[in-house]
Amino acid sequence: MTRTRDILRRFRRDEDGTTLVELAIVIPLFLLIFFALVDFGRMGAEYVMADKAMQLASRIAVVRPPACASVPTFNPRAVVAPNTVPPAFGTKCASGGAICASPAPVSCVGSPGDPTAAEIWTAISPLMPQGSSVGDLWFEYAFDPNLNFLGGPYVPVVTVEIRNLNFQFVTPLGGLAALATGGAGTGPGTTLPFPAMSMSLPGEDLDLGENG
Numbered sequence: 001m002t003r004t005r006d007i008l009r010r011f012r013r014d015e016d017g018t019t020l021v022e023l024a025i026v027i028p029l030f031l032l033i034f035f036a037l038v039d040f041g042r043m044g045a046e047y048v049m050a051d052k053a054m055q056l057a058s059r060i061a062v063v064r065p066p067a068c069a070s071v072p073t074f075n076p077r078a079v080v081a082p083n084t085v086p087p088a089f090g091t092k093c094a095s096g097g098a099i100c101a102s103p104a105p106v107s108c109v110g111s112p113g114d115p116t117a118a119e120i121w122t123a124i125s126p127l128m129p130q131g132s133s134v135g136d137l138w139f140e141y142a143f144d145p146n147l148n149f150l151g152g153p154y155v156p157v158v159t160v161e162i163r164n165l166n167f168q169f170v171t172p173l174g175g176l177a178a179l180a181t182g183g184a185g186t187g188p189g190t191t192l193p194f195p196a197m198s199m200s201l202p203g204e205d206l207d208l209g210e211n212g
Helices: 002-013 018-061 115-127 173-180
Strands: 106-109 137-142 157-162 166-168 191-193 197-202
Touching (some): 018 115
Antiparallel strands (some): 106 137
């Protein structure tokens, strides 16, 4: 009995192997932090570059022909009441009352066959997330009465947006992130939705030559 107690006492005092136990506890935490630095660093870099891409895309879009079909080219009169003197051409659309017709916004998805969309994609593709294409661009041309006058060229607010992109993890951290958001990813290659972002600018002349 005494010998058994001596053995147990030595076992409790023996610290051989504790380093391995501590290492087994620390390594998973270290790897988690390392994977987070790698992948979320990539995500942040791609987000910043995509934001710059949208700025560049909108600057090109406002001085090129519309990427969407059916965008008006000038501002016609609005329907006026009978026996009412119609406003004179050159009147600002925001002057009040029925001055200019108010067209609905025109939107479309970027197409490689459209010269404007193709030019924009060529300029911004080096900044875009991996796996994206011109079809991930969305264009909108919306009427703003403060930018237009009756009979003048149609000057819309131009919006360029990226949609439906996914961020691809290159470390096992993707599986953990997907599980945390209800996904089913289990390792490298897991994807998460990339946030949509857009940039809007007032159109200049949409390549009509009015402002050079």
